Amino acid sequence: MRDFLIRRALQAVAVMLCISAITFFVLNVVPGDPVRIMLGDLASEEALETVRHRMGLDQPVFVQYFNWLTNMLRGDFGDSYFQRAPVIQLLGRSLAVTARLAGFAYLFALISGVTIGVVAAVNHGNAIDRILMSIAVLGISAPAFWVALLLQIVFALNLHWLPLSGTKTAAHFVLPVIALGTRYFASISRVTRTAMLEVLSQDFMRTAEAKGLRKWAVILRHGLRNALIPIITIAGTQLGDIFTGSILVETIFSMNGVGSLMVNSINQRDLPLIEGGVMYIALICVVVYLIVDVLYAVVDPRIRLSGGEA
Amino acid sequence: MADTNFIPATGASAGAVNTFDAYGAGAVERMSKAEKVLDVQDLSVTLFTEDGELPALQGVSFAMRKGETLAVVGESGCGKSMTALALMGQLPTPPARIVGGHINFGSTDLAALSRDQMREHRGSSIGMIFQEPMTSLNPVMKAGRQIREGILVHNPQMSKADADARALEMIKLVGIPAPQKVFNSYPHELSGGMRQRVMIAMALACEPKILICDEPTTALDVTIQAQILQLIDRMREELGTAVLLITHDMGVVSEMADWVLVMYTGHVIEYATAYNIFHHPLHPYTQGLIASIPDVNAVTEDDLYAIPGNVPMLSDLPSGCPFHPRCPFARQECAERKPTMAPVPGDEYHQVACWKTIENWGE
Ligand SMILES: Nc1ncnc2c1ncn2[C@@H]1O[C@H](COP(=O)(O)OP(=O)(O)O)[C@@H](O)[C@H]1O
Ligand code: SF4
Ligand SMILES: [Mg+2]
Numbered sequence: 001m002r003d004f005l006i007r008r009a010l011q012a013v014a015v016m017l018c019i020s021a022i023t024f025f026v027l028n029v030v031p032g033d034p035v036r037i038m039l040g041d042l043a044s045e046e047a048l049e050t051v052r053h054r055m056g057l058d059q060p061v062f063v064q065y066f067n068w069l070t071n072m073l074r075g076d077f078g079d080s081y082f083q084r085a086p087v088i089q090l091l092g093r094s095l096a097v098t099a100r101l102a103g104f105a106y107l108f109a110l111i112s113g114v115t116i117g118v119v120a121a122v123n124h125g126n127a128i129d130r131i132l133m134s135i136a137v138l139g140i141s142a143p144a145f146w147v148a149l150l151l152q153i154v155f156a157l158n159l160h161w162l163p164l165s166g167t168k169t170a171a172h173f174v175l176p177v178i179a180l181g182t183r184y185f186a187s188i189s190r191v192t193r194t195a196m197l198e199v200l201s202q203d204f205m206r207t208a209e210a211k212g213l214r215k216w217a218v219i220l221r222h223g224l225r226n227a228l229i230p231i232i233t234i235a236g237t238q239l240g241d242i243f244t245g246s247i248l249v250e251t252i253f254s255m256n257g258v259g260s261l262m263v264n265s266i267n268q269r270d271l272p273l274i275e276g277g278v279m280y281i282a283l284i285c286v287v288v289y290l291i292v293d294v295l296y297a298v299v300d301p302r303i304r305l306s307g308g309e310a
Numbered sequence: 311m312a313d314t315n316f317i318p319a320t321g322a323s324a325g326a327v328n329t330f331d332a333y334g335a336g337a338v339e340r341m342s343k344a345e346k347v348l349d350v351q352d353l354s355v356t357l358f359t360e361d362g363e364l365p366a367l368q369g370v371s372f373a374m375r376k377g378e379t380l381a382v383v384g385e386s387g388c389g390k391s392m393t394a395l396a397l398m399g400q401l402p403t404p405p406a407r408i409v410g411g412h413i414n415f416g417s418t419d420l421a422a423l424s425r426d427q428m429r430e431h432r433g434s435s436i437g438m439i440f441q442e443p444m445t446s447l448n449p450v451m452k453a454g455r456q457i458r459e460g461i462l463v464h465n466p467q468m469s470k471a472d473a474d475a476r477a478l479e480m481i482k483l484v485g486i487p488a489p490q491k492v493f494n495s496y497p498h499e500l501s502g503g504m505r506q507r508v509m510i511a512m513a514l515a516c517e518p519k520i521l522i523c524d525e526p527t528t529a530l531d532v533t534i535q536a537q538i539l540q541l542i543d544r545m546r547e548e549l550g551t552a553v554l555l556i557t558h559d560m561g562v563v564s565e566m567a568d569w570v571l572v573m574y575t576g577h578v579i580e581y582a583t584a585y586n587i588f589h590h591p592l593h594p595y596t597q598g599l600i601a602s603i604p605d606v607n608a609v610t611e612d613d614l615y616a617i618p619g620n621v622p623m624l625s626d627l628p629s630g631c632p633f634h635p636r637c638p639f640a641r642q643e644c645a646e647r648k649p650t651m652a653p654v655p656g657d658e659y660h661q662v663a664c665w666k667t668i669e670n671w672g673e
Contacts, residue, residue, distance in 0.1 A: 203445040203446045204445060204447055204448040204449070206400060206440065206446070207446045207447065207448070207509070207512075208448065208459075209432065210398060210400065210432055210433060210437070210438045211432065211433040211460035211463060211512065212429050212430060212431070212432040212433035212434060212460065212463050212464055212516075213429075213459065213463055214429065214463075215425075215426065217463075221459075222448050222451075225448075225450055226450055299450065300449075300450055301449075301450060301496040301498070302449065302496070
């Protein structure tokens with residue numbers, strides 16, 4: 001298990017290095033001179049040169065990359081070209097919003113998705129199953145922006161139960177969390193149902209019942225526990241999706257999260273901010289996959305064994 | 311039994327019945343006096359399917375006695391597992407449901423209990439082990455915990471440490487070397503035989519009066535088979551458990567059984583002491599099963615006897631005697647009237663459902 005962890009962690013570091021290199025070099029060959037955008041069309045060639053020098057942009061690109069990487073490892077992502085503040089600070093501020101939105105949306109999706117999937121599987125074939133799965137199909141096919149607008153119209157504009165947009169209070173987060181979580185909830189519930197149906201018919205479930213365990217102890221302790229692998233797989237990839245996918249919902253609900261920060265920085269060609277943002281998204285994805293891998297091993301002893309020997 | 315032309319000339323079963331020479335006529339006397347722990351009367355189970363109602367079990371009756379083994383035999387699909395699951399209150403619902411009869415356990419009729427009410431009996435009154443040791447244990451839970459779980463659910467006041475100790479004791483009892491190691495092993499780390507031992511430890515941990523073994527050795531290697539059967543037999547003797555042994559291997563029956571229940575298409579068609587089943591089988595189907603026992607001296611394919619034809623589908627059961635399309639003695643009336651279980655004249659512990667015996671056709 002320890003070897004397994006170390007190996008996966010090293011892999012994650014390697015992936016991050018690759019992503020950082022690709023991000024940096026790709027962004028440095030895209031057209032559009034950030035210094036010119038920053039200073040405007042009327043700036044003299046001399047002024048441009050001075051600024052380039054001050055920002056280290058006149059050095060060879062490999063040196064620039066190396067400096068950027070080592071600075072980043074020290075937690076210094078550079079300064080935004082346009083907003084006079086360090087990237088790390090801007091990212092941090094937006095991250096607070098995004099993390100809350102995505103985190104709660106994820107919890108909502110996970111808890112309700114697994115619950116509904118299990119209940120549907122246990123009621124396989126009857127009316128409860130059919131109703132729950134119709135909701136899931138609806139949730140998967142409905143685009144997030146549509147759900148968002150619908151929620152805004154019904155609960156904010158018509159009923160006045162919840163605020164329309166912004167991030168001031170916890171109530172401001174309710175509608176965005178639902179809007180963002182809906183499709184993830186829907187697909188988790190479907191995966192859970194399928195996995196549970198498969199497990200429910202297994203021999204060991206009959207054994208568990210034969211011991212005299214309560215129905216729900218059999219379903220949860222023996223059934224759900226064995227259905228977790230496919231659930232973790234889908235839920236894990238979604239954790240990455242939900243963070244990056246929050247951009248749209250942030251925009252609709254006027255929330256200053258990482259999403260809107262990224263969109264603005266790309267429009268302005270604010271390179272340090274774009275790079276920082278991409279690295280942030282990559283880091284989340286890599287960490288998520290790492291967690292998923294470790295969870296696999298925790299949940300299924302057979303994976304631990306083969307993973308440990310491979 | 312070589313007195314019927316139904317049994318092939320090779321004299322198939324000669325090797326299998328030696329065990330019974332130890333039983334005299336007095337054995338029945340002794341056996342029938344043992345305490346009855348389960349009395350099944352007229353148990354009927356119907357499958358309510360989209361294509362109609364199928365009679366999976368019809369009027370099944372038998373008794374189980376303390377410290378004795380009742381073997382349930384019959385070809386695949388005859389309702390052996392269905393009978394076991396009915397006793398456990400674990401019928402596949404839907405489609406199966408008990409539609410009649412009684413399962414008397416002490417003063418309780420288990421057939422009248424709901425699946426949830428049966429819970430307190432499962433594991434504590436009746437334990438069960440299944441055919442597939444490979445898939446019958448939870449792959450993500452350590453063996454010891456799986457045993458402990460059953461102990462704790464029936465002894466809620468017991469501490470986890472005590473339950474662990476009890477589980478370990480059971481692991482030792484079923485003859486597992488390195489008990490502590492097996493206690494901490496996941497099922498995939500154990501061999502098939504070890505897993506079946508763990509299953510037995512689990513099923514017996516609460517000392518149920520009845521142990522149901524549904525083809526416990528079918529999936530195992532021959533040498534391991536013998537060990538597991540010996541273990542079941544030792545447990546029966548040491549704990550006084552009544553064993554219901556489901557098998558389609560007549561050789562196993564001859565080794566293990568005190569009583570034999572022969573099933574066909576959800577009916578019991580013969581019920582007697584193992585001695586009588588092997589020495590005086592009356593139902594042509596029973597005779598066919600015995601004739602099908604592979605002979606140790608058999609050398610060619612031709613020496614292997616098989617009952618002609620196939621078990622009919624539940625949706626397409628023959629009229630009258632369900633065995634008549636395959637029976638070499640069938641007469642016209644067999645297709646018209648259904649024989650019910652009746653005691654053989656002079657032996658109330660030998661029952662058979664066949665006109666040939668009931669109406670004493672002779673040969
Ligand atoms: N879940 C089920 N649904 C429908 N039919 C079933 C089910 N389980 C068993 N059966 C049918 O019930 C009959 C008895 O099966 P079973 O008791 O498993 O036979 P055996 O154990 O003697 O081989 C068979 O005809 C089988 O097809
Ligand atoms: S009742 Fe008739 S058909 Fe059925 S087993 Fe007896 S002789 Fe054969
Ligand atoms: Mg069976």
